[in-house]
Amino acid sequence: MAIATVNPATGETVRTFEELGEAELEQKIALADERWRTYRTTGFEERAACMYAAADLFEKEADLAAELMSTEMGKTLAAARNEALKCAHGMRYYAEHAAGFLADEPLADPSRVGATRALGRYQPLGPVLAVMPWNFPMWQVMRFAAPALMAGNVGLLKHASNVPQCALYLESVFLRAGFPEGCFQTLLVSSRRVESILRDPRVVAATLTGSEPAGRSVAAICGDEVKHTVLELGGSDPFVVMPSADLERAAATAVDARVQNNGQSCIAAKRFIVHTDVYDAFTEKFVSRMRDLRVGDPFEASTDVGPVATEQGRADIEELVADAVAAGASVLCGGRRLDGPGWFYPPTVIADITPGMRIYLEEVFGPVASLYRAADIDHALEMANATDFGLGSNAWTNDEAEQERFIADLEAGQVFINGKTVSYPELPFGGIKRSGYGRELAAHGIREFCNLKTVWIGDEGASS
Template identity: 65%
Template sequence: MAIASTNPATGETIREFDALSDSEVEEKLATAARVAREYRHTGFDERAAGLRRAADILDADTDTLAATMTAEMGKTIAAAKAEIGKCAKGLRYYADAAPAMLADDIADADAVNASRALHRFQPLGVILAVMPWNFPLWQVIRFAGPGLMAGNVGLLKHASNVPQTALYLEELFRRAGLPEGVFQTLLISSGQIEDILKDPRVAAATLTGSEGAGRAVGETAGAQLKKVVLELGGSDPFVVLPSADLPAAAKTATTARCQNNGQSCIAAKRFIVHTDVYDEFAELFVAEMAAQKVGDPTADDTDIGPLATEQGRTDVTDLVDDAVAKGAKVLTGGTVPDGPGWFYPPTVISEITTEMDIYGEEVFGPVASLYRATDIDDALRIANDTDFGLGSNVWTTDDAEIERCIDELEAGQVFVNGMTTSYPEISFGGIKNSGHGRELATFGIREFCNVKTVWVGPTGKNE
């Protein structure tokens, strides 16, 4: 893929960029390695001050940066502004919370025959971040915030269709007064990732993206014995049981499916409804989905903008068309609109069978698959019948059902009577083909730390 900003609402190319040459990549690597040796010795106060200044800059740049994000990948202007605000909050959160998260973990010295025993959290060094286009700012910040507070240095390989946002991120940390080279953007092709990850100056990697990309990066990292965190795709279930508040569930389900124009790994995608309330929920849900306004992503009243790429829309269309050809029923949407841009309408389909591609594949667009479950056992069976395990949602007011779903849903996250989202304060990640490792919270900041065990024997004093 060419490194270019292309407006998905019009199909017009805004600006093209040249990939870095091998010598330019080498210069970036050398800088990162040098800075990593120095930056690890900075204190939390200095790091935190830089993150707080970066948050202030994001606040000040909100309007222009949101316009850039919308132009590059089509998210609505309201969603872009909300994402920027979330990033500023995340930076301030880690600036405040990181010192306690990375304080020495004191162990029982007597139990191990020591005068002192503890775990110390120290940075690994240069971390390669391979990031996607769908949340072009937040995906990066949720790595960069904890990573920089831990004393690591970042190299960003962003998606090729959001180069302006990628370059802004490097400039953001420079403007915030962090050391030159502590966070660098690499405008490179995906084919250049392997050699960079193999470079001994790169200590570890984190990737958010497709299952295929995760397998490729994971294989390379494994061969080099390097740590890697993978956040891959999802086909999240949204389970609705008889005691649920159905109007609230239907409204939330629509937001959960259509957020970011339907292009989110943690968007609810499979809506599994108990037969006793299936018809009522389906009527409410279809009405909510059909009412979503599709159009110009720069307009304040637009609910759903275009898909980010032409190929992305083709992939969504192919999955829906395959399902319909094999007997699925379209309850709303399902037809590509006329006109420029890569728009796709909010769509609900039902009567899905295992022979349809959509049953097992992630749909990266505003398409909801509706399933009827005979009881809670059947609902859990359908929910878990997927190779993915990122997020999950359940709607019920029955305490026993809540506990059972928390225990039995096979996912990295369970949200009850709400939609799956990410917060700096709680961990984020999945199981099965959705990846491994965790981002955010204490778990996330420690992923790229050396958890160093310290044992100090008797000193001879006062013995």
């Protein structure tokens, strides 16, 4: 894929970028290696001052950042502006809490290990490569960058090739905020060059958010090099509705959970598993709300759902829907691409899905919802867990025993009861099964790229 801004609402190529040459790439990696050796010695207060300044820039330039995101990947302008402000919130969170999260962990009774003092100390690893996706082109990067920089690491960003202006803007924010040159650099390179970067001994770890094949590739390379990785590889999140749920709230939230980010979110609810006693009532409310959504120009305030980010992405959606329909599934609304320029696909609801259909197991990255009827809570859990993914999950019930059952038995990294899955700086984020491993955000996210060094200090006067 060429490194270019292609407006998904029109299909127009707005701007193209030259890929870094080998000499330019070498200069950037060498600078990262040189910079981290001095940056790692800075204190939390110095790093926090720069991080707060970067947050200020994001808030001041939220409209500019939003325009870049909407132009490059098609999210609505309102959603894009919220993403920019969320980046600022995440930066402030780590600026405030990094020192506490990475404080020494002393052993209460060091004499038990024959020491006068013993502790665990968190220290940065070095230059970390982040391979990031286009769907949240700034927030997804910030989930890595804010904690990594506050921990004393430096970042190298290989962003998706269709959001180069977002990638360059992020680099400029950190530089203008006062971070030393080389602390955060954007690498305008194609995916084929990721392996050579990962194998460079100066790059010590990697984080990737993206497809399962991309995650497998990065994990294999880093495994061969014995380098630490954090992977978030998507999901096919269930949204379970039980009879005790508030159906109005559940249906309204279900729509938002499915079409957020034009349906292109790893933690978007995708499979709606509804107890048979309320299936018909929920379906009527849900389909009506999905049908009423306005699809259009992401820059117009009245637009609810913008275009799919890439032409191939829309083709993938069409293939999954066509496969299901050919095998007997019912389309309750949507189901056909919209006429005209751009890569628009309408909010769609599909029912009567069976295990032989691709959509039963594969993630649909667009505004398409799958409906399933569950006989009871056991059946609901069986269907919810019948996927190779395990990122987020949602369950709607006001029965406390059922809530505890879903918390215990849903196979996912996150369980949201009576709400939609959302990423917060304050909560750890990540998945299980083929949704990846490791955690972003909260204290866990900043510790992922640290060496927890064991320190043992004995009495120098003691005899050996």
